[in-house]
Amino acid sequence: MQLNFQKAIAAQPLWLQFVEMIAVVDLATYWIHRAFHQLPWLWRFHAVFIHANLRWRFPGLHRAISTPQYHHWHHATDADGIDKNFAQFLPVWDVLFGTVHLPQGWPKHYWVAHFQPPETYLGQLVYPFRSPGSTPPQD
Template identity: 35%
Template sequence: MEPMDLFGLKSLLICALIFVPLEHMLALRTQQKIFRKGIGTDVIYAVVNGAFLKICIILMAAAAMGVSASLVPEKVTMTVSGQATWLQVVEIIIVADLGVYASHRAFHAIPALWRFHAIHHGIEELDWMVSFRAHPVDQIITKAVSLLPVFFLGFSSEAITVYFIIATGHALFLHSNVRVNFGPLKWVIASPQFHHWHHADQRDAYDKNFASHLAVIDALFGTFHIPGSRMPEKYGVDEPIPTDYIGQHGYPFVRGTQQGRNTGDAVVKPTPEEVARR
């Protein structure tokens, strides 16, 4: 694998050529700058962590396919890989997103995991680059839970490649600074509005909208939250997340007094209404 492919610089440039103009044309927050605070850190995440994640996924695929060769009848894997590519892609999206939902919900519910996931939620301005900001522990666990079944079942390399292209593009779109109306489809497909509410630092939106592709999964499990046509007033978390790349990687391992949603010592800040009732 060539360094350029490993670090994805060409892909990152292509994504910039797509999403920077898109965010300009369909801007949700028109005053938000392209070079907003923290974007340099996110570029490092995209290049360095992106390369690390690719290596991890390759190792996961090799391990899963090795185990599959011993445990899964060849007839099963041949049947799975013999389906039409488009059907395999649909099946991969469903299987992978169920895994994403389960792991994502766990990262919000378990205090020790939340400290890793809080890095992704610490950003206060959303755009397409935010999708790259995630702690490696967060990324590896989520990818393992969502992708190991895909590799294990024997889906074709073509279908998996198409899925990765769709998944990457959709992730960038969900975080982008755009206002797009999905209409009734908002209950089925994850939209920017759907995911922006997941990032909202507002009590009514906490621990909602966990799916990465299929909003219907959240609807089925009672975690769907899109209040009409409104968008969140603010993003981020109440706990003080380091702003630098190294500090963010070390943050989950430093125990201290933290203010946020689900940290180990967390105390969710009361709303003004709750204070008034006391």
């Protein structure tokens, strides 16, 4: 038995269903991504997978979609860029929840403040399961 909202969604044009799906998935990934930064036990998993090395600009699009320039600020260790720009695709979530940061230019410093990830692949795989106070394995 279908619920009324399922029937209402099924009656919508396919393009509208697609837009709604993107919005719902993107909102969920915003909060999941933010949780990975806010909860220490999740941060240990996320910290070893930080990469932001494309310097492409998309003038006019950077406020509508998450571009490389937008994402660079998420990985900045510049004080004004820390814990900003969590959106995966649609920066509207950062605007609504007060985490948007997109000045002109690029960050001066990257990576993760106060964290040096293990250098080996195995070290990075094991790191999230180590106790929070332990040091990364030596290479």
